[in-house]
Amino acid sequence: MMNIEQKENGEIERDKREEQVIKKDDGDDHNNIDHQLESSTRLQPWTQQITIRGIVASVILGCIYSIIAMKLNLTTGMTPNMNVSAALLAFVFMRTWTKMLQKSGISTVPFTRHENTMIQTCSVACYSIAIGGGYGSYLLGLNKKTYELAGGASSPGTYKEPGVGWMMGYSFLVCFIGLFVLIPLRKVLIVDYKLIFPSGMATGVLINGFHSQGDDMAKKQVKGFAKYFSASFVWGFFQWFFTGKEGDCGFAQFPTFGLEAWKNMFYFDFSMTYVGTGMICPHIVNISLLFGAVISWGIMWPLIGQKKGDWFPPGLPESSMKSLNGYKAFISIALILGDGLYNFIKILYITSRSVHGRIKTKNLNPGGC
Template sequence: MNTEERKDCQENKQENQEEVEERTEISRKIQPWTKQITLRGVFVSIFIGSIYSVIAMKLSLTAGMIPHLNVSVALLAFIFIRTGTKVLKKAGIMSKPFTQQENTMIQTCAVACYSTAVGGGFSSYLLALNKKTYELSGVDTEGNSPRAVKEPGFGWMTAFLFTICFVGLFVLIPLRKALIVDLKLTYPTGMATAVLIKGFHNQGDNMAKKQVRAFTKYFSISFLWGFFQWFFSGKEGCGFSQFPTFGLQAWKQTFFFDFNMTYIGAGMICSHLVNLSLLFGAVLSYGLMWPLIGRLKGDWFPENLQESSMKGLYGYKAFVSVALILGDGLYNFLKILCFTLINIYGRSKNKNLKTDMDVQKKTEEGKDLKQNEVFLRENIPMWISVVGYIIFSITSIIFIPLMFPQLKWYYVVVAYILAPSLAFCNSYGAGLTDMNMGYNYGKVALFVLGALSGKENGIVAGLVGCGLIKSVVTVSCILMQDFRTAHHTLTSPRAMILSQAIGTAIGCVMGPLSFFLFYKAFDVGNPSGNFEAPYALIYRNMAILSVQGFSALPHHCLQLCYGFFAFAVAVNLVRDFSPHKMGKWMPLPMAMALPFLVGAYLAIDMCVGTLVVFVWHKLNTRKAELMVPTVASGLICGEGLWILPAAILALAKINPPICMKFVPS
């Protein structure tokens, strides 16, 4: 060995020794998992999770679409704890340092809380069982049985959530090493949240102060604006939410800006493609289709029908949106399933092959070694996963048929036998694409169980079975996403599982509470109201189709459904197989479907948010990247928090004193 080789060898040894010392030092600095979960963290998680449960419930009951709020939650946790510790320090009270591990724990717990409220079916499959949705879907519709009605109740809804929501926590725990470390799945939302959490704790105090000031400013503006609007909304159809921004004719077709800060903030978080797809769907539906079909009253459908009748124009709105959602969902379901199988096959085939990229891979492995070491340092016994899954599955098998006799116990058994494989496919696909397809697995279960159970029991069996499968598949995917965040922030997996369990338990209570806050105070489910809950009617109609077929559709509606189903598939094919310059302009059918039923005002609000982000990036990209999540969080939380006093005033029968309304001159 010559002198240069010996020198290189010594340098490599020195580098390896320094790397080992660095990893050892990091391991010493990281607290054990029992200290990563703190009492103040749990309290902050409960507070943030409760606020976001109300916000997410409002979004799901109005727009029906919830953007990723993980980053917003992590930011809010950072602001609360950092501000609180500084206040205590000025008062002479010293508190323990706020670490990125504690920040990750709070984010995980709070997200699990509001995710349970969103995924609990309060705006979709559970609300689809109430009497109002039954009447909206057509009392005279064949297959729409009056026996398939169950009014919302806090007791049974809470028990139902506690029964089904914990099963998903235990499904994929044994595969965490395979999915996170071995396969290196990115889980983009989890990774982005981790990067931002590390950025919060590594950046200077100056930027942290700017973010706190921006959040406080826009939170206050949003809250005070909601308070100001309340005075002018004395009756239905009054107030700034019905402001005819583009004229009265456009207002009749729901084209107006309703000054909703929550939607603007959500538009700032959602991608430009999502917002523009919403606008395209609004123009296509309320700008073209519904006015044209409305002129065919008396030809395509009877003239003397109620506005909400499924045999009239409302039927076209509901079923065409269902066709778009099913076309997009089925395509993405099959695409990700095929992509997952091909990827797994490719990895297993090339596992032992050496390539020219080996050196680069070893370098990357060296960088990830300390993260892998911390992530795998604490063993989670296999028996915990197996016993937990069996116990909660048996609980569901016993209690779900007692709550809903229409869903037979043996269907629940089969569902829980199939659930682990479905959960793995969904989590693997989400790790590659960031698309949680739990709702699509739920829809498949809805159609299968509805068809198997027959006309008398099919609607309830399909809707409840949909929730059962959706819960397992979605919760397990969210846990894997949080594991990716934990891997990057050097947080203990045990702390993540316990945080997820705490958040899920809180969500099982906060979900029904936040739902009844709206259900008791506002007219939830009214198609012409502010809380129309569009997905409840969509899920009810899916259940009707599963047991009865296409005879429930109004005249020529089936042909339109075929056309829009094919359109959804074709748009996805063009996006995936055409050149990027063309494919990036293809709309998202899932986003397009919402304005078909809800109206165009949602798209206007979201596009205002995306316009703000676009202009901000043009003026100052660096500042926009740092401040957009902060400003959006302030706007969402401010008006979201105003819902609490507004609901209390409504329950106390205190009505706004003024009705601001616009009429033709």
């Protein structure tokens, strides 16, 4: 009996020692994890956030997104927000680069969320200049050739040949004016009113998810991105074989609704760019664009085209601003400006009313929070 009791006591003591060792190991693991999270979230000095590899990646991504933004702006007239995708591509590029160096036996600095944010910000700034600077809307259309193609008379002072130096100075002024305007708006709308910032919040959540939830989530997102990117690239390459010399046949202008509708520009071009843009834009935008396309190209322009000789000279080309294109441009611009002015007045009224209400509440409760 004594031997049995001693044996049981020995087993109990051994179990207690094992539990203490396990608890100690768990505590060490938790401390290590907390230390890693703390080191990854600790704000680094700006000299470590701005790196040479980050600048190179920013330039590459900025060029890619500038081309995409220019194409969308010159074709659809709008550019969706690409902040989230820029953060994803920055993570993919830099994580792939660091892993390649590590496999080659070259030590490298860890890729942090702060560097990821820097690359995303710089690449977004690059394509924002392409949009805000007017490169996809009006800046490149100021030259003499474009002015003459639009039907304008060739006279001095009616056009501007935009040189490289002039465009750089113009872009510099435009971008910095926007910066000075945004600083007070940020103070009022984000800091004071604590309004949400959807694109920035989504980008921040995405970057934090990449660097805190491990590689599993990032791998899934990268695989999904690579899958659809590859499908779009292969489809575009396949279309190239069935496109004519002028680009007006094959899949580029497929007469989905018949040849008569094709003459009025109703065809499908199987462009993944437009499909992706439609998926990003809200459904109300897509429905409005579809409604405008049917009303204009299906009803208005054919009816106005029948007035050739009465409403505009018959000998002018259709692309001239003194011909049918003038009606298209000015009617569309009038609709856009009218709606824009209405929304501007509406937002100004709501903002003024909200500010007045806050000031009134603050005056009634000077000691309140």
